[in-house]
Amino acid sequence: MSVSTFVQPVTTNNEHFSLCTALAKQHGTPLLVLDVNQVRENYLALANALPNVALHYALKPLPHIDVVNALNELGGCFDLATNGEVDLVAQAGVMPSQVIHTHPIKRVSDIEHAVAYGCSTFVFDSENELYKFEKYSDKVELLLRLSFPNKDAAADLSKKFGVTVADALPLLKKAKELGIRVRGLSFHVGSQTMDPQKYVYAIEQCKTVFEMALAQGVGTMNTLDIGGGFPVSYTGNTIDINEFCAPIRAALAQWPDTTHFIAEPGRFIVASAMTHVMSVMGQSQRGSLRWYYMDDGVYGAFSGRVYGEPEQRFYTQYSTEFAAGEPSVLAGPTCDSIDVIGDNVLLPALQDGDLVFTQNMGAYSWTTSTDFNFFAKAQLISLNSSMLVAEVG
Ligand SMILES: *Cc1c(COP(=O)(O)O)cnc(C)c1O
Numbered sequence: 498m499s500v501s502t503f504v505q506p507v508t509t510n511n512e513h514f515s516l517c518t519a520l521a522k523q524h525g526t527p528l529l530v531l532d533v534n535q536v537r538e539n540y541l542a543l544a545n546a547l548p549n550v551a552l553h554y555a556l557k558p559l560p561h562i563d564v565v566n567a568l569n570e571l572g573g574c575f576d577l578a579t580n581g582e583v584d585l586v587a588q589a590g591v592m593p594s595q596v597i598h599t600h601p602i603k604r605v606s607d608i609e610h611a612v613a614y615g616c617s618t619f620v621f622d623s624e625n626e627l628y629k630f631e632k633y634s635d636k637v638e639l640l641l642r643l644s645f646p647n648k649d650a651a652a653d654l655s656k657k658f659g660v661t662v663a664d665a666l667p668l669l670k671k672a673k674e675l676g677i678r679v680r681g682l683s684f685h686v687g688s689q690t691m692d693p694q695k696y697v698y699a700i701e702q703c704k705t706v707f708e709m710a711l712a713q714g715v716g717t718m719n720t721l722d723i724g725g726g727f728p729v730s731y732t733g734n735t736i737d738i739n740e741f742c743a744p745i746r747a748a749l750a751q752w753p754d755t756t757h758f759i760a761e762p763g764r765f766i767v768a769s770a771m772t773h774v775m776s777v778m779g780q781s782q783r784g785s786l787r788w789y790y791m792d793d794g795v796y797g798a799f800s801g802r803v804y805g806e807p808e809q810r811f812y813t814q815y816s817t818e819f820a821a822g823e824p825s826v827l828a829g830p831t832c833d834s835i836d837v838i839g840d841n842v843l844l845p846a847l848q849d850g851d852l853v854f855t856q857n858m859g860a861y862s863w864t865t866s867t868d869f870n871f872f873a874k875a876q877l878i879s880l881n882s883s884m885l886v887a888e889v890g
Contacts, residue, residue, distance in 0.1 A: 514814070514854050526774050528877075529771050529863050529875045530774065530880065533770070540567075540568055540571055541571070547746065550723070551760070553595075554573055567884070575596045577596050597619075601623070601658045621640075621668075624668060627671060627675055630677050638679070638680040639677060642685075643661070643665060643682055643684045645699040649692065650686065650726065651687070651805050651806055655687065662706055669715045670715045681757070683721075684724050685725055686726045687726050689729065689806075696726075696745045696748070697747075697748045700723060704752065727741070728764075728765070731809060738765070764860040768857050770859045775798075775853050777849050787825045788826045790830060793875055794828065794831060794872075795835065797866045798858060798863060799838045804861075809839075809856070810855070814851060827840075829872075831869055832870060
């Protein structure tokens with residue numbers, strides 16, 4: 498299937514925001530508008546940029562059934578980490594051969610549940626975890642997760658998971674002693690990684706580990722999982738994913754032809770597919786700044802403001818251009834002082850009830866929302882969830 502299959506006529510911000518305004522009138526705010534066609538497009542663009550890599554969508558940033566169904570229809574695979582994620586793909590009729598389970602630390606009951614569904618590839622990064630797989634050694638194969646710290650990422654997952662290159666060999670040896678097959682290595686260079694060289698370095702280090710393991714007779718591995726982390730353009734600087742992946746393709750080309758490559762993209766698949774709509778609840782002048790109190794905030798869809806997600810741009814019904822107006826504060830609805838979405842946002846004068854739009858809200862927003870203070874999570878509305886509609890459109 499070509500990348501252009503689902504490309505729709507270019508919609509301007511104006512047209513898209515009028516559609517979102519109509520939906521907000523109908524459903525109320527806060528509202529998240531998911532365009533499933535954009536999910537399909539993102540998937541196909543990355544598949545095109547990484548042609549020999551099996552893309553396993555990591556459910557974590559947006560565990561939604563419409564996303565799972567759309568990717569399943571395109572022949573996509575999935576990266577699961579929890580029982581809830583296992584249940585969601587099972588509900589969508591995803592075959593167990595299409596999934597891997599990549600949480601390095603699991604309860605015995607998590608392994609039981611995933612194995613019962615039929616998942617046969619799991620990730621580990623400690624000796625302790627290996628013992629949990631002893632009784633499943635005839636049913637499962639493992640990937641060993643390596644750690645490549647990346648302080649520039651929105652989330653540096655190597656702080657919490659993965660072993661160093663030096664610690665990899667003893668673990669591979671231990672697995673062999675226990676009769677558990679390790680079929681490869683995995684890593685995650687950090688979410689929203691802007692520098693493809695981070696992947697290249699990790700891929701080269703993994704190659705060394707593969708070769709050492711072979712030389713020392715501790716295993717013949719055939720799989721390399723390069724994780725997620727693929728970046729999204731939040732600030733208007735366009736990232737060409739094909740160009741971004743060129744050095745990664747070159748690094749993978751150094752590996753034996755028989756290697757099975759996997760990636761676990763999360764953010765890249767869904768971030769640009771969702772637009773958020775919120776309303777002004779009230780406002781006040783505090784010193785030189787206009788404060789707008791919105792009906793969603795950091796305890797809701799903007800939780801990413803707390804854990805290092807990139808800043809977003811805000812658009813209004815008066816200006817579909819970014820950064821028009823006076824320096825203002827966009828605050829969330831709760832009675833907590835940290836509930837501020839942006840403290841220096843250029844906005845035109847807004848009335849109570851006016852709408853503010855935020856693009857690129859598909860990843861780590863809906864799923865991490867709470868209903869703190871009883872402010873309900875934003876409702877999610879899907880557009881183009883049926884493939885039929887997509888093809889006609
Ligand atoms: C979160 C996560 C992903 C997805 O990462 P993105 O940066 O959203 O692409 C993939 N794999 C694992 C193991 C993760 O924890």
